[in-house]
Amino acid sequence: MDDTRARILVQALGDHQVRARRSLNLTPSENTMSPLARLPLALDVYSRYFFDHMRLFGSWSFYGALEPGRIEQEVLAPLLRESALADHVDTRPISGLNCMTVAMAALCPPGGTMYVLPVAGGGHMSTASVAARLGIRTVPLPMSGHHDLDLDRLEALLKSDPPDLVYVDQSTQLFPLDPKPLRDLVDRHAPAALIHYDSSHTNGLILGGVLANPLERGAHTFGGSTHKTLPGPHKGFLATNDPCLAERIGTISADFVSHHHLGEVVSLAVTMVELKECGGAHYARAVVDNARILARDLHCRGLEVAASDRGFTDCHQVWVRARAGTDPDRAADRMREQGLLVNKLSGLPGLDGAAFRLSVAELTRLGAGAGHMGVLAAALDPLLSGTPQDVTAEVAGLRSELSTPRYCHGSAEVAAMGAPPEMVDLMHAIESANAAG
Amino acid sequence: MDDTRARILVQALGDHQVRARRSLNLTPSENTMSPLARLPLALDVYSRYFFDHMRLFGSWSFYGALEPGRIEQEVLAPLLRESALADHVDTRPISGLNCMTVAMAALCPPGGTMYVLPVAGGGHMSTASVAARLGIRTVPLPMSGHHDLDLDRLEALLKSDPPDLVYVDQSTQLFPLDPKPLRDLVDRHAPAALIHYDSSHTNGLILGGVLANPLERGAHTFGGSTHKTLPGPHKGFLATNDPCLAERIGTISADFVSHHHLGEVVSLAVTMVELKECGGAHYARAVVDNARILARDLHCRGLEVAASDRGFTDCHQVWVRARAGTDPDRAADRMREQGLLVNKLSGLPGLDGAAFRLSVAELTRLGAGAGHMGVLAAALDPLLSGTPQDVTAEVAGLRSELSTPRYCHGSAEVAAMGAPPEMVDLMHAIESANAAG
Numbered sequence: 073m074d075d076t077r078a079r080i081l082v083q084a085l086g087d088h089q090v091r092a093r094r095s096l097n098l099t100p101s102e103n104t105m106s107p108l109a110r111l112p113l114a115l116d117v118y119s120r121y122f123f124d125h126m127r128l129f130g131s132w133s134f135y136g137a138l139e140p141g142r143i144e145q146e147v148l149a150p151l152l153r154e155s156a157l158a159d160h161v162d163t164r165p166i167s168g169l170n171c172m173t174v175a176m177a178a179l180c181p182p183g184g185t186m187y188v189l190p191v192a193g194g195g196h197m198s199t200a201s202v203a204a205r206l207g208i209r210t211v212p213l214p215m216s217g218h219h220d221l222d223l224d225r226l227e228a229l230l231k232s233d234p235p236d237l238v239y240v241d242q243s244t245q246l247f248p249l250d251p252k253p254l255r256d257l258v259d260r261h262a263p264a265a266l267i268h269y270d271s272s273h274t275n276g277l278i279l280g281g282v283l284a285n286p287l288e289r290g291a292h293t294f295g296g297s298t299h300k301t302l303p304g305p306h307k308g309f310l311a312t313n314d315p316c317l318a319e320r321i322g323t324i325s326a327d328f329v330s331h332h333h334l335g336e337v338v339s340l341a342v343t344m345v346e347l348k349e350c351g352g353a354h355y356a357r358a359v360v361d362n363a364r365i366l367a368r369d370l371h372c373r374g375l376e377v378a379a380s381d382r383g384f385t386d387c388h389q390v391w392v393r394a395r396a397g398t399d400p401d402r403a404a405d406r407m408r409e410q411g412l413l414v415n416k417l418s419g420l421p422g423l424d425g426a427a428f429r430l431s432v433a434e435l436t437r438l439g440a441g442a443g444h445m446g447v448l449a450a451a452l453d454p455l456l457s458g459t460p461q462d463v464t465a466e467v468a469g470l471r472s473e474l475s476t477p478r479y480c481h482g483s484a485e486v487a488a489m490g491a492p493p494e495m496v497d498l499m500h501a502i503e504s505a506n507a508a509g
Numbered sequence: 510m511d512d513t514r515a516r517i518l519v520q521a522l523g524d525h526q527v528r529a530r531r532s533l534n535l536t537p538s539e540n541t542m543s544p545l546a547r548l549p550l551a552l553d554v555y556s557r558y559f560f561d562h563m564r565l566f567g568s569w570s571f572y573g574a575l576e577p578g579r580i581e582q583e584v585l586a587p588l589l590r591e592s593a594l595a596d597h598v599d600t601r602p603i604s605g606l607n608c609m610t611v612a613m614a615a616l617c618p619p620g621g622t623m624y625v626l627p628v629a630g631g632g633h634m635s636t637a638s639v640a641a642r643l644g645i646r647t648v649p650l651p652m653s654g655h656h657d658l659d660l661d662r663l664e665a666l667l668k669s670d671p672p673d674l675v676y677v678d679q680s681t682q683l684f685p686l687d688p689k690p691l692r693d694l695v696d697r698h699a700p701a702a703l704i705h706y707d708s709s710h711t712n713g714l715i716l717g718g719v720l721a722n723p724l725e726r727g728a729h730t731f732g733g734s735t736h737k738t739l740p741g742p743h744k745g746f747l748a749t750n751d752p753c754l755a756e757r758i759g760t761i762s763a764d765f766v767s768h769h770h771l772g773e774v775v776s777l778a779v780t781m782v783e784l785k786e787c788g789g790a791h792y793a794r795a796v797v798d799n800a801r802i803l804a805r806d807l808h809c810r811g812l813e814v815a816a817s818d819r820g821f822t823d824c825h826q827v828w829v830r831a832r833a834g835t836d837p838d839r840a841a842d843r844m845r846e847q848g849l850l851v852n853k854l855s856g857l858p859g860l861d862g863a864a865f866r867l868s869v870a871e872l873t874r875l876g877a878g879a880g881h882m883g884v885l886a887a888a889l890d891p892l893l894s895g896t897p898q899d900v901t902a903e904v905a906g907l908r909s910e911l912s913t914p915r916y917c918h919g920s921a922e923v924a925a926m927g928a929p930p931e932m933v934d935l936m937h938a939i940e941s942a943n944a945a946g
Contacts, residue, residue, distance in 0.1 A: 075926070077782045078545075078918055081584050082926040085549060085775060088576040089932055092553035099573050101768075102556055108515075112522060113550035113772070114939050116529035119539055119736065131838045131863075136536050136850040139525040147518050166604055166743075169767045173610070177642050201764035205614050207644050299556065306603075306770050327638035330606045331538075333743050335550075338522060345514045401568045413573040426568075481515055489512070489519040494942040495526055501938035502551050505931040 093509045095408075096438075096448075096471055099415040100273065100389050100431035101243075103303040104438065106480030107503045109342040112140075113305065114498060118335030140338055148341035151348060155279040156294070157287055158311035160318035163340070164325040165308035166333045168272040168297030173202055175268050175293065175310060176239065178324040179317070182207035184236035187229075189213050194244040194421055196270070203239075211235065218421035219247045219379065227257050234262035240291070241270035244420060244429060246378060246385045248274055248283055255290025266317070269294035272308075274387055276301030276433065279347060280356025283387065293317055301359060301388050301433045303477070304343035305336040346480045355436060355479045359388045362432040365442050366390055369449035375456055378423055388433040391420050398458035400426040407455050411467035428456075438474035475508035530946040532845075533885075533908055536852040537710065537826050537868035538680075540740040541875065543917030544940045546779040549577075550742065551935060555772030577775055585778035588785060592716040593731070594724055595748035597755035600777070601762040602745035603770045605709040605734030610639055612705050612730065612747060613676065615761040616754070619644035621673035624666075626650050631681040631858055633707070640676075648672065655858035656684045656816065664694050671699035677728070678707035681857060681866060683815060683822045685711055685720055692727025703754070706731035709745075711824055713738030713870065716784060717793025720824065730754055738796060738825050738870045740914070741780035742773040783917045792873060792916045796825045799869040802879050803827055806886035812893055815860055825870040828857050835895035837863040844892050848904035865893075875911035912945035 097104070112118060120137035122144060132138070144163060152161040165171040180186050186203055189195030190212040200210045211233060214225035238258065240249055251267055258265050269286035271294050277283040278294075279302060286294035295310035310321050346352065367384030370392050371377040377384055378391035394403045404416045418426045435444065447470050454461040483499040491499075534541070549555060557574035559581060569575070581600060589598040602608040617623045623640055626632030627649040637647045648670060651662035675695065677686055688704055695702050706723035708731050714720040715731075716739060723731035732747035747758050783789065804821035807829050808814040814821055815828035831840045841853045855863045872881065884907050891898035920936040928936075 075786050075918070075922070077584055077588065078779075078786055078922075079926045081580055081775070081778055081782055082545075082923055082928050084576045084580050084584075085552070085554065086928045086932055088554055088574065089552055090929055091576070092573075097557075097573055099558065099571060101558055101571075102573060104553070104556055108519075110551050110555070113555065114547050114942070115522070115526055116541070116943060117522065117525055118547070118550065118742075119541055120534075121536065121538055131853075132841065133853055134536060134538075135841055135845045135852070136529075136534055136539060137525065138845075139521045139528070143518055143521050147514055147521075151514065166607075167767065167770070169765060170603075170607070173765065182642070182644055198764045198767065205619070205643065205761065205764070207619055305555075324642065327635045327642070328606060328610065330604065330635065333604070338518070341518055342515075345518055349512050349515055404569065404572055408572045408575075415572070416568075416570055481512070485512070485515075486519055489516045491519050491523045492527055494938075494946070495523055498935075498938040498942040501931075501935040505551070505935040506553060509931070 089505070093507065094468060094471055095411040095413050096467060096474065097413045097434045098430040099413060100429055101300050103299060103301065103434045104477055105303055105305065106342065106346055106477045107483060107499050108346070108481050108486060109304060109339045110502050111495070111499050112335045112338035114502070117338055120334050121331040122334050123331065137334055140334055143341050144332070144337045148337060148344060151344040152309055152311065155344065155347065156311040157285045159313045160311065160315065162310040162318070162321050162325050163337065164329040164332050165310065166329060166336070167306055168308055169198060170329065171296050171308035171310060172199065172270060174321060174325045174328050175295070176203055176208060176237070177206055177328065178320045179266050179268055179293065180208050180237040185209045185211060185233065187211050187213050187235045187238040189241055190215065192419070192421055193218070194242040196241045196243040199239060199241050221249065221254065223253055223257065227261060230257055230261035235265050238265060238267045239270065240267065243273055245273060245387060246389055246391065248387055250284065251286055251290040266292045268292065270296045272296030273300050276303060277356050277359060277387060280352045282356040282360050287311065287313055293321070298340055298343065302343065303437050305339035307333065307336045307340045350479045350481065352479060358441065359433050359436045360386065362436050362440060362442070362445050363388055363390050365445040366432055366449055369446055370452065373449060373453045375453065378420065388431045390430045390432070391423060391427055392430065392456065393423055393427045395457045398456060403455055403458065410455065410462060410464045411471065412451065412455070435474055437477055437479065439478040440474055444470060444474065471508045476503060526942070530944065531905060531908055532848040532850050533904060533911065534850045534871045535867040536850060537866055538737050540736060540738070540871045541914055542740055542742065543779065543783055543914045544920060544936050545783070545918050545923060546741060546776045547939050548932070548936050549772045549775035551939070554775055557771050558768040559771050560768065574771055577771055580778050581769070581774045585774060585781060588781040589746055589748065592781065592784065593748040594722045596750045597748065597752065599747040599755070599758050599762050600774065601766040601769050602747065603766060603773070604743055605745055606635060607766065608733050608745035608747055609636065609707060611758060611762045611765050612732070613640055613645060614643055614765065615757045616703050616705055616730065617645050617674040622646045622648060622670065624648050624650045624672045624675040626678055627652065629856070629858055630655070631679045633678045633680040636676060636678050658686065658691065660690055660694065664698065667694055667698035672702050675702060675704045676707065677704065680710055682710060682824060683826055683828065685824055687721065688723055688727040703729045705729065707733045709733030710737050713740060714793050714796060714824060717789045719793040719797050724748065724750055730758070735777055735780065739780065740874050742776035744770065744773045744777045787916045787918065789916060795878065796870050796873045797823065799873050799877060799879070799882050800825055800827050802882040803869055803886055806883055807889065810886060810890045812890065815857065825868045827867045827869070828860060828864055829867065829893065830860055830864045832894045835893060840892055840895065847892065847899060847901045848908065849888065849892070872911060874914055874916065876915040877911055881907060881911065908945045913940060
């Protein structure tokens, strides 16, 4: 048997895993999952379909996953409703972009008008294109500076060109927008318009209670992906308190999504359970605290950190530039070689050229506190400054202290809950294979 | 700590896994994955982003998964091009419905006309609704009987109401449609029209070489999901030989898909490698052979099997009804209790009432041959006939012979390829946890 390609693949997968186990990840769109949240992805349930035909039509059609289907209905949905402060949640979407497509298609009619955040204001790059293909005209929300809406110009715009939907989608953000002033203006000047808040980046902070709930602040609907500050799988959800909007979303999601990716459904249920039972509120608080500490440390070292005039950040993101004369590409390459994996972007609102959009969510998930932020800042400084100092040992030390996810259940606990032995063995192997090493 | 909900979840997940390990699955939209294909879903790579910004923009933006990114570009894409006989493949889509949305949005303009298979002709239930929200008018393809196009009426339709796109999406099928006669008529009467062949159900049979390649038979583009007869993860692909169509698809997929779900990208690469290196052609041939043997066995036992006048099936699906007087719901419940997991549908083309849409793909994947089909037919017969006979022992015997996936690499081989020890241990735990037991 010629297994040349299998060898190439296994080698690359192994190389990546070895690197991951000695690196720390600072990419805002990523996080690390708990061993129990990874478990269903490696089990039979991943391959099965669950559709609630019994409730809808009075009998089952797909018989291969009735027990895991109960997890979607009896664990995931109630927990999401509880944490999202929403009467209705839709757990069909399979990704953040899938959420976006469903939300727009459900909430804005073809030929309708939708306000969106401009990319220069932190909006997602795909929003306007997806809208266009759905027959939706987009109008940029007026910004005041780099992080806020210009409410005066917004008021004028609402009068002159009222929208069907306002789609608030900060993917590059330091200060999550408050929907409340927007809602007040909408109610006054365009009362038929809806506000959807795409919370993909901040779901862990919202559901963990450190950021305000968008529905309480006036959004009609909110939701998004579940793998960024919320340390879950690739899934999505949409939440609302309005039964009519829930029905519109449900009609579209039933068309645009077939099966809900049941492995990820169970994995998201695990993530929500652990957020509730294992200190998710503490995690969410610590993410924001750590982000501010890291930002201040970097600032005090003389690096250019965005928004130093207003406390740097209210979420997980910290934006920092390399020192003048230091090539950002070279800096990012050196970071990777020395164990720091980052996200480098051009056009961060208010920063010229390529800069670093960092997140402390994953480190916090691994147990990082204020002290670790100081060590991290000290390791980042020479790399952002182009000095020859090598910080491999410092990063390795940090990684060994931040070895495995906290705020979650371990395999010993899961064994005590009565899991079958082979399932516990598998979970233990997942823990070992993904721990620092 | 209150871990009530974790206990409910772990219990349901464990119950499902125990049931799965003593059951056989006959659902056409499902299959079982190889241990190596499951592995990346439990590793770090699952949580990472890969975007090919180096090629597109000259430098990386996301640094967390450069090695696995090479797997997408240097293993998955070339293998798919090779197996799909296509110059261009798009590996961005994350599901079958995502493929459908991208294909329609890319290949049919808003306001355009698209022919679709009617649901009564085996078409997918979502096709017309997704099209409608994309501003596409749908016209049903004229059928002759339950399994074929009516080419005379099609010719008249092409003259009177020429389409922009013909979307061939058999999801409930016994005889995969040949695009060739359709293409001949399209070229003659509507030469601007495109033909897209949604191969979600039959990708394993097409890429395994037992069914004709849709591009060779005249489709302009084809593709779909990767977890049915192709025993892979939840992903999708779109293939074509036309560079302009590839560009149109790529433009839309870049908007409608953010990251490509990298764990699944690697898992699909494993699936394609194993199809190539571990006897995929034999598997594909055996699926169709087994389906015909099972159908004939059931027919000879006096059960009503669809299409007995034309050899029952040319693919993985076999449609059979319970005997008169036997309640299909009760039959399906008893099957589940005794270890046979099925798909029961109303409205199968040509069959009245609820009937069973079975597939032998997963059993074949587990190594089933002709002899196993006879045992399976003997086990299904009393359940479809409402007789009190219990077949739990017969099913258990079959399951123990069909314990783990064949046509794939085992953990010992992967160890010999140089995988890190903890990765091999994890793969071994995946094998053990999912084997019959």
